[in-house]
Amino acid sequence: MSEQENRAAGRVAVLVDHLDGAVRPTALELLTLARGLGLEVHAVWVGYSAPSAELAAHGADAVHEVAVDGADAQLTASVVDALQTVLPAIGDVGLLLVPSTFEGREVAARLAVRTGAGVVTGASGVAFEDGRWTAHKSVLAGAWDTACAVTGPLAVVAVAPHAVQAVAQDGAAEPSVVRHTAEASAAARAVTVVSRTRRPTSERPPLAEAEVVVVGGRGVEGDFSGVEELADVLGGAVGATRVATDEGWIGHEAQVGQTGVTISPRLYVGLGVSGAVHHKGGMAASATVVAVNSDPDAPIFEFADYGIVGDLTEVLPALTAELRRRRG
Numbered sequence: 001m002s003e004q005e006n007r008a009a010g011r012v013a014v015l016v017d018h019l020d021g022a023v024r025p026t027a028l029e030l031l032t033l034a035r036g037l038g039l040e041v042h043a044v045w046v047g048y049s050a051p052s053a054e055l056a057a058h059g060a061d062a063v064h065e066v067a068v069d070g071a072d073a074q075l076t077a078s079v080v081d082a083l084q085t086v087l088p089a090i091g092d093v094g095l096l097l098v099p100s101t102f103e104g105r106e107v108a109a110r111l112a113v114r115t116g117a118g119v120v121t122g123a124s125g126v127a128f129e130d131g132r133w134t135a136h137k138s139v140l141a142g143a144w145d146t147a148c149a150v151t152g153p154l155a156v157v158a159v160a161p162h163a164v165q166a167v168a169q170d171g172a173a174e175p176s177v178v179r180h181t182a183e184a185s186a187a188a189r190a191v192t193v194v195s196r197t198r199r200p201t202s203e204r205p206p207l208a209e210a211e212v213v214v215v216g217g218r219g220v221e222g223d224f225s226g227v228e229e230l231a232d233v234l235g236g237a238v239g240a241t242r243v244a245t246d247e248g249w250i251g252h253e254a255q256v257g258q259t260g261v262t263i264s265p266r267l268y269v270g271l272g273v274s275g276a277v278h279h280k281g282g283m284a285a286s287a288t289v290v291a292v293n294s295d296p297d298a299p300i301f302e303f304a305d306y307g308i309v310g311d312l313t314e315v316l317p318a319l320t321a322e323l324r325r326r327r328g
């Protein structure tokens with residue numbers, strides 16, 4: 001970028017998603033993406049004790065810790081309050097990256113309503129093109145790639161998990177750490193968190209962020225044990241079609257698709273999944289699609305990278321056993 005373009009693009013801020021003090025993997029991806037843009041990168045951490053060296057290794061030049069006064073800092077309204085305080089303090093921010101998770105998209109939308117920023121969600125990449133921040137995303141079940149240029153002064157781009165690979169670099173300079181305090185808005189103060197109950201933890205990664213997702217459809221005929229076994233061998237998450245969740249074979253939180261969770265794993269494995277358009281809409285951004293289906297004319301084979309025509313009762317145990325053998 002020329003000096004003039006650099007000035008027009010402004011600085012890049014990254015909202016760092018974290019849980020119990022640990023940076024979420026998607027935040028490291030966002031920082032890596034931001035570093036690649038070649039501009040000043042500011043990491044925004046709501047709370048204190050940010051792991052500044054880890055954030056710097058992934059691209060942060062400066063780390064901003066923000067305490068929210070008067071409300072629970074984990075509420076999305078509080079996160080927006082924090083951003084509204086810290087972005088003007090950084091100054092000249094042209095692009096804010098947030099994760100395209102449920103919470104990230106809510107933060108993006110609330111911030112846009114308050115500030116008039118332009119928002120693009122589910123982006124696979126972002127670049128400064130023809131004097132505007134432009135986000136790229138695939139739409140209509142992956143049938144179209146679009147470029148969405150933001151015309152306002154601030155672009156808020158929610159980036160899909162795994163759009164880039166997080167890469168730490170050795171020898172990053174120690175970032176400056178700046179502390180801020182944000183005043184909670186009426187929206188944040190209106191909510192009191194009375195209790196928190198941690199869901200029973202699973203060894204598996206969260207569905208929306210997983211690098212590998214194994215999905216069971218109607219073809220599993222009610223038995224998800226083989227789907228879970230393959231997911232565990234691959235270190236992945238378990239997903240399902242709406243048919244499988246409607247049948248009560250697995251919880252609704254596992255539903256992948258237009259009305260379920262949107263995923264963008266490196267590897268998607270569909271077992272007894274037909275590949276209906278409503279399902280495809282939530283997984284079309286998967287990098288590699290593998291399908292096992294007994295019907296050679298199943299629509300999923302039209303967009304799968306690798307297809308196995310066969311009965312799950314035979315293919316799945318053989319596949320799992322072979323992968324287990326190869327992984328030692």
Ligand SMILES: Cc1cc2nc3c(=O)[nH]c(=O)nc-3n(C[C@H](O)[C@H](O)[C@H](O)COP(=O)(O)OP(=O)(O)OC[C@H]3O[C@@H](n4cnc5c(N)ncnc54)[C@H](O)[C@@H]3O)c2cc1C
Pocket residue numbers: 216217218219220240241242243244255256257258259260261271272273274275276277278279282292293294295298310311312313
């Ligand atoms: C408004 C709306 C929103 C929707 N949202 C979603 C959504 O978010 N997510 C979603 O998934 N769906 C959604 N649906 C439903 C969607 O349209 C499909 O009905 C659904 O995805 C089909 O699920 P399935 O592939 O499991 O079942 P089916 O379409 O019935 O396919 C089952 C497949 O399993 C194969 N099979 C059967 N037995 C075996 C075997 N033994 N071995 C190997 N293969 C076998 C069959 O050949 C078939 O291809 C939505 C529908 C509507 C109308």
